[in-house]
Amino acid sequence: MRLSNYFLPTLKEIPAEAQITSHRLMLRAGMINQTTAGIYSWLPIGLKVLQNIERIVAEEQDRIGCHRVLMPTLQPASLWQESGRYEDYGKEMLRIKDRHDRDMLYGPTNEEVITDIMRQYLKSYRQLPQTLYQIGWKFRDEIRPRFGVMRGREFLMKDGYSFDLDYEGAKETYKKIFESYLVIFRRMGLTAIPVRADSGAIGGDLSHEFQIVAPTGESTIYYDESYDSLPLQDMTFEKLQNLYAAADEKHDPNNCPIPANRIKTARGIEIGHIFYFGTKYSKAMKLEVAGPNGEPIIPEMGSYGIGVSRLVGAIIEASHDENGIIWPESVAPFQVGLINAKTGDEKLDSIAGDIYQKLNNQKTEALYDDRAERPGVKFSNMDLIGIPWQVIVGNKTVEYGTVEVKNRQTGERSDISIEECLNKVAKQYTQRISEGLQENENRGAECI
Amino acid sequence: MRLSNYFLPTLKEIPAEAQITSHRLMLRAGMINQTTAGIYSWLPIGLKVLQNIERIVAEEQDRIGCHRVLMPTLQPASLWQESGRYEDYGKEMLRIKDRHDRDMLYGPTNEEVITDIMRQYLKSYRQLPQTLYQIGWKFRDEIRPRFGVMRGREFLMKDGYSFDLDYEGAKETYKKIFESYLVIFRRMGLTAIPVRADSGAIGGDLSHEFQIVAPTGESTIYYDESYDSLPLQDMTFEKLQNLYAAADEKHDPNNCPIPANRIKTARGIEIGHIFYFGTKYSKAMKLEVAGPNGEPIIPEMGSYGIGVSRLVGAIIEASHDENGIIWPESVAPFQVGLINAKTGDEKLDSIAGDIYQKLNNQKTEALYDDRAERPGVKFSNMDLIGIPWQVIVGNKTVEYGTVEVKNRQTGERSDISIEECLNKVAKQYTQRISEGLQENENRGAECI
CATH class of the missing domain: 3.30.930.10 (Bira Bifunctional Protein; Domain 2)
Incomplete structure (x- = not known):
């Protein structure tokens, strides 16, 4: 999902009526x-x-x-x-x-x-x-x-x-x-x-x-x-x-x-x-x-x-x-939050668009922040909505071909190649899907 | 789904209150x-x-x-x-x-x-x-x-x-x-x-x-x-x-x-x-x-x-x-109605159970009528609920290794090998899933 087309009305202010x-x-x-x-x-x-x-x-x-x-x-x-x-x-x-x-x-x-x-x-x-x-x-x-x-x-x-x-x-x-x-x-x-x-x-x-x-x-x-x-x-x-x-x-x-x-x-x-x-x-x-x-x-x-x-x-x-929010993978609205740190930069737009397409092709649900906003706004927005993996496309991507991958839960960051990143989140996705089955098999639950 | 465990309360009588x-x-x-x-x-x-x-x-x-x-x-x-x-x-x-x-x-x-x-x-x-x-x-x-x-x-x-x-x-x-x-x-x-x-x-x-x-x-x-x-x-x-x-x-x-x-x-x-x-x-x-x-x-x-x-x-x-009912494949509650014509017969039970398992493995949704009922009851029940494909396991299955496959819509029947049958319904299933996509691609609809 491209955020520029989406309906995701985040609020900056803390709503007064909410107590918890x-x-x-x-x-x-x-x-x-x-x-x-x-x-x-x-x-x-x-x-x-x-x-x-x-x-x-x-x-x-x-x-x-x-x-x-x-x-x-x-x-x-x-x-x-x-x-x-x-x-x-x-x-x-x-x-x-x-x-x-x-x-x-x-x-x-x-x-x-x-x-x-x-x-x-x-x-x-x-x-x-x-x-x-x-x-x-x-x-x-x-x-x-x-x-x-x-x-x-x-x-x-x-x-x-x-x-x-x-x-x-x-x-x-x-x-x-x-x-x-x-x-x-x-x-x-x-x-x-x-x-x-x-x-x-x-x-x-x-x-x-x-x-x-x-x-x-x-x-x-x-x-x-x-x-x-x-x-x-x-x-x-x-x-x-x-x-x-x-x-x-x-x-x-x-x-x-x-x-x-x-x-x-x-x-x-x-x-x-x-x-x-x-x-x-x-x-x-x-x-x-x-x-x-x-x-x-x-x-x-x-x-x-x-x-x-x-x-x-x-x-x-x-x-x-x-x-x-920090969503567990199994219930997260998207698996990957893809951030283009410089929307409008031709090279970055092209690379990020390409990664987005590949994530779609491999059925990894991705929210692509393609808005013309400052990187800081995009980072805090992704943190707020709690997508498990953030993939950041920036200057280093052009220079070294790497993206920065951040795990929302641990805060851990690593610079890895685009290919490795796609494999990582795809694997994560497969693991999530089979998790329930696996847990049941461990318990010997019967499958009707 | 095994019909013996299911909740499918079909009625023999035509309900009086229903006008259409x-x-x-x-x-x-x-x-x-x-x-x-x-x-x-x-x-x-x-x-x-x-x-x-x-x-x-x-x-x-x-x-x-x-x-x-x-x-x-x-x-x-x-x-x-x-x-x-x-x-x-x-x-x-x-x-x-x-x-x-x-x-x-x-x-x-x-x-x-x-x-x-x-x-x-x-x-x-x-x-x-x-x-x-x-x-x-x-x-x-x-x-x-x-x-x-x-x-x-x-x-x-x-x-x-x-x-x-x-x-x-x-x-x-x-x-x-x-x-x-x-x-x-x-x-x-x-x-x-x-x-x-x-x-x-x-x-x-x-x-x-x-x-x-x-x-x-x-x-x-x-x-x-x-x-x-x-x-x-x-x-x-x-x-x-x-x-x-x-x-x-x-x-x-x-x-x-x-x-x-x-x-x-x-x-x-x-x-x-x-x-x-x-x-x-x-x-x-x-x-x-x-x-x-x-x-x-x-x-x-x-x-x-x-x-x-x-x-x-x-x-x-x-x-x-x-x-x-004659359900179109895309909305049918099950793709295949598997009928064991002689529940209680050890050989047929084993063959039908095996086919059922294989259908499950290939993700073809099957309703397996494993009840101890007369074949006629089973046939008319499957016709009533309108499952697109009926697969009948009977004497011929033991003798020749074939099952009878009936298409609910056309009424067409054929005796084919179990393997061919599994391929046929699996293919049908894949086709059903990709149908929507295909139709849209034909029209050049954009995918967001």
């Missing part, structure tokens, strides 16, 4: 624009990051045999009256009347709709187990929306729902998704800590929040120090079940199963939540299948959420410096 | 499920088709230099009060009050939001021209929703908006998008006829509806017979401007510029609509940029819609037979 880093940086980097309180438009590079996150989530859900659907944003109130949640939900649920005065709502979550779908099609135990998921927009009418996409009103969520024949089956599904979540977050450069959450009377130990560590996290988490030394293949449900982790409202220092000197403390941001809730919805909404001998079975359900739009903010909270 | 073919077939093929009047959930194969259509639209919009954004579904009423459309829009606009009693609405279209975005960032004539588009969910509260996704209330639309410095620029943008639409529809196996539409006083001749021909179309269109013999490279704006085409409400047989014997009549389904509307919104909402000498310029706008969810139904209306 990710919100400030997303506004400054031209990723989002507020349409009204807690409701945002996603501008081109913001949407690219959002779609990258969405893709990783979908790939990993598909890989473990979940099937993707898409439910509508608006739902009839009648389904929620059936489940008994319509009155309970309070003012966070946006209630709507259509032109025929029918009660509708903008779905804050979808247990009712998915159960309604399944009761129309599930007849026999042979059709189970089954896990469906969607990545769709939800609405929660927060009384005081803030922190940009971290606590917006309209937000994108992956919500999955499982249907099993019995508790044992439901637990197996839960474990599989638990482990898949760790892979998903790892692919985004995040280490997530699953913290046991309250699931009321039903779930027992089958409810976890996934927290990532970030200095600006909303809550404090306390966890066993050995988390920090776990390789991914050790991050199984069984192992992690036995490692202590709790959020502040649950952590009691006087009643903690591990010694205080083994406990680490950090700020955490919740990016996922999974729970088993048995037959709560299937019973209320009369979802039933026939068992092997014709006996009725009420499927056991669980639900599994990931805050997809929230993750955009959460990743920034976890990965930035004073100059701007 | 596409609605009936989408319900029978397990593509959609009605959540409430005019509001649908997309089940796995329905969503796959929807996403394929979305991908083609996005690729072609990107190719001509449009930039993708995503606006929210909910908008503040205040923007529509500014443009003057809030009162005018009537009951099709879903009006909502949030918990603070603020007036909101579910966007039926997005001229106001995009103009609001642009007025915050556009300062100079140097930033233009610019065309942004999104593929997002809209809501129109139809008084009597019907025909499934063809006239639903919640629907997916591509809506694009252009900003130019003057009429000449706006016209150039209009032409570019006009031609891109023809490519988009062609890639989906559709021949679209651009019919001049009423655009009130402003647009002059710059408003077109794109209609596809289908026996069940909602309106009658009259068009110059030479349309049918135009190769794609002839389908330029200039050429088509001079060919007659009109919908019934505009066609006057007593006042038609071409002789009656050159006119063809067909039923048409509207799948796109583009129009230029000058400074209507930019003026009302005070969008202004500084010209070369600092003088204020009010950008000229246009908007460009494609009914993405509607296209799923429209393609089926244009492409089906008495046995079910």
Whole structure:
């Protein structure tokens, strides 16, 4: 993408309304624009990051045999009256009347709709187990929306729902998704800590929040120090079940199963939540299948959420410096930021244009800053928007045939030949693509 | 995908509520499920088709230099009060009050939001021209929703908006998008006829509806017979401007510029609509940029819609037979339907499983019917859901090493070796992927 043609409206000023880093940086980097309180438009590079996150989530859900659907944003109130949640939900649920005065709502979550779908099609135990998921927009009418996409009103969520024949089956599904979540977050450069959450009377130990560590996290988490030394293949449900982790409202220092000197403390941001809730919805909404001998079975359900739009903010909270965002390669809007230090110089224009063409040919997504701006403006702009690799074409390129390559994360710079540079970023790209697969193969995850 | 694990709830009965073919077939093929009047959930194969259509639209919009954004579904009423459309829009606009009693609405279209975005960032004539588009969910509260996704209330639309410095620029943008639409529809196996539409006083001749021909179309269109013999490279704006085409409400047989014997009549389904509307919104909402000498310029706008969810139904209306859907390769949920005629037979299971694995390895998306069902059930199921290629593994496979390959569209069958079969579908797949590019290269379209 040539920046001169693109729509990347970066801001110089720090927007006054933004209280936290990710919100400030997303506004400054031209990723989002507020349409009204807690409701945002996603501008081109913001949407690219959002779609990258969405893709990783979908790939990993598909890989473990979940099937993707898409439910509508608006739902009839009648389904929620059936489940008994319509009155309970309070003012966070946006209630709507259509032109025929029918009660509708903008779905804050979808247990009712998915159960309604399944009761129309599930007849026999042979059709189970089954896990469906969607990545769709939800609405929660927060009384005081803030922190940009971290606590917006309209937000994108992956919500999955499982249907099993019995508790044992439901637990197996839960474990599989638990482990898949760790892979998903790892692919985004995040280490997530699953913290046991309250699931009321039903779930027992089958409810976890996934927290990532970030200095600006909303809550404090306390966890066993050995988390920090776990390789991914050790991050199984069984192992992690036995490692202590709790959020502040649950952590009691006087009643903690591990010694205080083994406990680490950090700020955490919740990016996922999974729970088993048995037959709560299937019973209320009369979802039933026939068992092997014709006996009725009420499927056991669980639900599994990931805050997809929230993750955009959460990743920034976890990965930035004073100059701007530092995108992990897997979610970056572009892999390479190509900077022409002297746009208008015939030789440099020709060389940079040629490198840009070659990057396109090898399918490396590049943002080419071909604007007639001072080099300093271009450098700080690339730092701000956080492209992983900066490739700078300048006087040395004409003289020695080299470009300067800067790694946004480490700050490391090297002068290398154009050819070496193209190989390097191409290799990086291939590595990024195969990374998810590789991590799964290491774990022996099955491919459906 | 193994069908035994999949969620593909096909129906044997013809659903009573469905009045038109596409609605009936989408319900029978397990593509959609009605959540409430005019509001649908997309089940796995329905969503796959929807996403394929979305991908083609996005690729072609990107190719001509449009930039993708995503606006929210909910908008503040205040923007529509500014443009003057809030009162005018009537009951099709879903009006909502949030918990603070603020007036909101579910966007039926997005001229106001995009103009609001642009007025915050556009300062100079140097930033233009610019065309942004999104593929997002809209809501129109139809008084009597019907025909499934063809006239639903919640629907997916591509809506694009252009900003130019003057009429000449706006016209150039209009032409570019006009031609891109023809490519988009062609890639989906559709021949679209651009019919001049009423655009009130402003647009002059710059408003077109794109209609596809289908026996069940909602309106009658009259068009110059030479349309049918135009190769794609002839389908330029200039050429088509001079060919007659009109919908019934505009066609006057007593006042038609071409002789009656050159006119063809067909039923048409509207799948796109583009129009230029000058400074209507930019003026009302005070969008202004500084010209070369600092003088204020009010950008000229246009908007460009494609009914993405509607296209799923429209393609089926244009492409089906008495046995079910016939998907064009480019949008099909799977390329190959692999049928094991005798699941449970050890040899056939092994051969079919092996072919399935090879199809996966070569990235040919295959749906493998490995269920313990009668062959007849499997055949009619594959016909119903419309997978382009059926590959049947049966007794002949054990005896001669051949599989039967059936083309869903032509009905043509051939017994070929497994290797030849794999080559054939792989080639087909590659061709499908490069098709769009090729068509554009033929036209000399620029790649941004």
